[in-house]
Amino acid sequence: MASVLITGGAGFIGSHTCVVLLEAGHELVVLDDFSNSSPVALERAQLLGGGSIRCVRGDIRDPACLNAIFANAQAADTPIEAVIHFAGLKAVGESVAEPLRYWDVNLCGSRTLVAAMDAHHCRTLVFSSTSTIYGEPTRFPLVETMAPAPIHPYAQSKWAVEQLLNALAATGSWRIANLRYFNPVGAHPSGQIGEDPLGIPNNLFPFITQIAAGRLESLRVFGNDYPTHDGTGIRDYLHVMDLAEAHAHALDHLLSAAPETALTLNLGTGQGLSVLDVVHGFEQATGISILYSICARRPGDVPRLECSPQLAEQTLGWTAKRSLADMCRDGWAWQSANPHGYRR
Ligand code: WQD
DSSP states (O other): OOEEEEETTTSHHHHHHHHHHHHTTOEEEEEEOOSSOOHHHHHHHHHHHTSOEEEEEOOTTOHHHHHHHHHHHHHTTOOOOEEEEOOSOOOHHHHHHOHHHHIIIIIIHHHHHHHHHHHTTOOEEEEEEEGGGGOSOOSSSBOTTSOOOOOSHHHHHHHHHHHHHHHHHHTTSOEEEEEEEOEEEOOOTTSSSOOOOSSSOSSHHHHHHHHHTTSSOOEEEEOSOSSSSSSSOEEOEEEHHHHHHHHHHHHHHHHTSOSSEEEEEEESOSOOEEHHHHHHHHHHHHOOOOOEEEEOOOTTOOSBOOBOOHHHHHHHOOOOOOOHHHHHHHHHHHHHHOTTGGGO
């Protein structure tokens, strides 16, 4: 059991990870600015995980806020032993429109965080990276040794942070895990916490659940002329609870690893699914029909992203266990119980 700082812990992946870490008995401090998340998620995560979370509202770019978190934990005799760093901006289109903001929050925020960690001798970090780092790949499955080729400021900022963290690990005193997420979907099976995007969702899965909830009319399928089995884009969707469990495994692994550890791991199922596979899987799992029409391709979309999760399995003993039916059932349990997300 360790005392762990979770930045961005109230967000979609962060809140599910909090539940898993509380169940494992860890002590949690969450730092979140709630710019795209709700404190209600943390209240519910505490109930589900059976523990209490110390919550700090603040910005990862604020050194005084970060230093106070580490200093207070030390003064209370529960020094922070590791950090899981979720906080950041994550919308690809927005990053193209506002590159400065993305570099500032994602790169400068991470730099400020690791500087505060270093000053307080906490040098164990799990970082939220992204499958979009691979750019527009043509060979599959994606393995971690392939050279990153990020094509937008969002992915470029994540790749820059990975490089910073790898350089820290190379100094011999840091333990780092760069976790490259594919497409996390679904929700905690209780339906108490889940994904709560602001405004009309950009992403496929919350768009589908909001159609099912009657908030949206019809799905626009962006392109059916890709070189895939049904012409629609393929992604490697994984259940957010599987992803949350991967963080617990990565944390345990780092806490018993030697300094100068730097892991970079793909987290996905390894089974790509097309847009129509997801639509039909949702219909089968829930019995609800999803109206859709075929539209033009969305600019910036790649035909296919699909990983090999083998290295994560070998290194952490982790694999994604939950099926598309589980993702759909649990995502729908959340959306149907919370049609307006955390806004009640
Ligand atoms: C999936 C598929 C679309 C919406 C996301 C995040 C990005 C990154 C990786 C973290 C594609 C199609 C979608 C719709 C559709 N996350 N689609 N109609 O593009 O893989 O990116 O994961 O690093 O930040 O945005 O996911 O869910 O947007 O799209 O047809 O209304 O669904 O074209 O093929 P994507 P997505």
